[in-house]
Amino acid sequence: MIAFAILMVAQVANGQAPAGDAPAAPVSEATTTAPATPLTVVLKWAPLLLKGFIFNIVISVASMALGTITGLLLGLGQISQRKWVAKLSWFFTQFFRNSPWLVLLFFAMFMIPFQITIGSVTIPLPDWFKAIIGFSLPVMANVSELLRGAIRSLPSGQWEAAESLAFTRTQTIWKIILPQCVKRMLPPWMNLYSLITMATVLASIVGVGEMLTLTAQVHAAEGGRPELFAPLYGFAGLCFFAYCWPISKLTQRLERRFNVKT
């Protein structure tokens, strides 16, 4: 029985569990009190765990969106001709880029109040909202640096040509520089998205009910049996892999295409 369980664990963890075989062996030995097999446990809880996974995706998309918008602003700040704006933007970029994501998450969790009151309206700020803010901080810093790098990688002739055609600096940035940066930034930006998606499980540490939190709860609910550890967490790993791997493949394809074209 134990040997079988270990085998199952290994198979589930590898994502190769043959569905047809699963019920066959244990049934013969099963008594009414015998614990369920790892696979049936995973299948039983899969809908709940997947709901948790969707929550991870929601957090990742929202923090990516927020971080991208703020990051583009910060990146533009870095190339500002106003010295103090450039300095300040540089500082924030470096600070948030070189802090552990978990620290930034804690930072957001404990610095942001649990509710804000504007006049007579009280808006609660739930944990998942704070998590989005927390994850958007490293996204912001990385997008800022991506933008700065993309701008710097453009030949200076683009600026000169625009200048000599009497474009203002703002017009040059919006009409000529930024459109050319989009293509350069897209692959690393998608990479960053993958990373932030995988990092959303950190939110379990601060008690947000995402997939890893639920996985731990399910594990506890099933009596914390050691043999369930690998299948349950393996399932979580598989979900992230299934989501992030295609993104990484697409990123590689884009990188190759852009390299050939320009």
Next chain:
Amino acid sequence: MAAPQATSAPAWTPDQPIIRVKDVHKSFGSFQVLKGMSMDVKKGEAICIIGPSGSGKSTLIRCMNALVDITEGSITVENQEVNDPNLDKLKLRRKVGMVFQQYNLFPHKTALQNVMMAPINVLKQDKKEVEERAHALLKKVRLTGKENNYPGELSGGQQQRVAIARSLAMRPDIMLFDEVTAALDPETVKEVLVTIRELAEEGMTCLLVTHEMKFARDVADHIYFTDKGVIVEHAPPEEFFDNPKDERTRTFLGQIL
């Protein structure tokens, strides 16, 4: 041609030099690139500036549209002082077109869009009218049929002609050409030079930094020879090529011809 302008400078009349360069100095850090250059350019003239690399000729024309600030001296374009902290650079640049060695087309825009961008965004002109003009300009530089090609799909010579059309779309009074054929394959040099020659013959004021001696001889009204940041000698082309006065000019021409 010259539109009336609200400046404190006395209004420019076409009988005055359109560009006046007086004792211009320029340093990059401790390195002196220009050590006192002077020249007058009349409206409609074609000027060729030749000289060894690093002699400051590119820097000189870049000063004329304020891409490079000068350290000392004076440049006026249609009586507008370029060496003036309050200079409206954008206004100056609308009058002075510039074409670069590396074309510097906007790679994310088609040939037609490249030509249309500045008039629409900078001069806020009507899109339809600009589009008609852009088609006419591309026809003028013999690129009809390439309107919808991106720069990456065009040859160097074709890209350079788009760049010329793009500058002309701003209806400048002066065109600056900074070694525009230096990066081109020999067989495409000619098509670009023909285009510039037509412009000069139509009466556009043209300043070219170039190594094309034959072109300089045929097209230029006046030739300036620069070396180590100074103008060594200047003369009409026949005199310059047939009877150079300065030893440095003779050495240079001896090497190049």
